[in-house]
Amino acid sequence: MASFLSAPNFELAATLDSGQVFHWQEEPDGAFSGCVGDRLLILRQAADGVLVEPADGVESAISYLRLDQDHQAVLDSFPKEDAVLAAAVAYCPGLRIIRQPYWECLATFLTSSLKQVAHIRQISLRVRRELGEPRELGAIQSSAFPTPSAVAEAGESRLRELGLGYRAGFVHRAALLLASGAMRLEDGEQLDDSELLEFLLQFDGVGEKIANCVRLFGYGRLGAFPVDVWIERIFRERYFEGREVPRKELAAFLVHHFGRYGGYAQQYLFHHARTSWGKSRSRP
DNA sequence: GTCCAGGAGAGGC
């Protein structure tokens, strides 16, 4: 039995397939199945909303999809004179920043370095299937992301078998720290934005880019602005007339130009470029 | 076969 969740101006498919999360499976009927934390949900786009199965999964769907936030306020905060951003928003206005559990967000982005989205997805699904707890709903199956203990116990060589390559050590060491209680990701909640950045940088394999992904997609710090190869390309070609922009200069520009919801702006720009700039990956 | 990917760390200068 499904339950209807009212959500005007929301695009489910784009939100689940915009490089934030990597485990949602599209079913033959167009629904999406996947775990939200420990629980399997089936989500389906409807007019002005989402159908959620099971029906009592609505609350977690609202939180996960950030449907409890005034989205228009986010859009209204964007700089009005920015035509590049305006085009990206117009391309997919219903995109949301998902609220991900801290550990699966950190672990997934630790495996993302120097990987294409399709490959991150493949590894992410394999890790869930091999090490996570399986869940079922009718004929649909999915697995939760394995706990730090499960990953710690699996070991680095097992993670290498699953395709993580040199990232296996990063993920395994982070799992050991969390499973032992030596570090607790919940401790990041009360830190301010810059303290949280320093906190996350303590993990081996986490640099500024991955830390910003975790700040944005995990801790919901909507001003955090991850800079990856796509973002660099966008700014070089669309904002700086082909000029190579030093990281520091770019960071300074981002903070003052996009404001408190900069992370949202970043996600719009990233999604637009990645899905519409064509497969030729060079010039638009 | 070649190029590249939601990077980070170590080493050299």
Next chain:
DNA sequence: GCCTCTCATGGA
């Protein structure tokens, strides 16, 4: 501080 090299792997 900045520059360069290296780290696995599979999709395009």
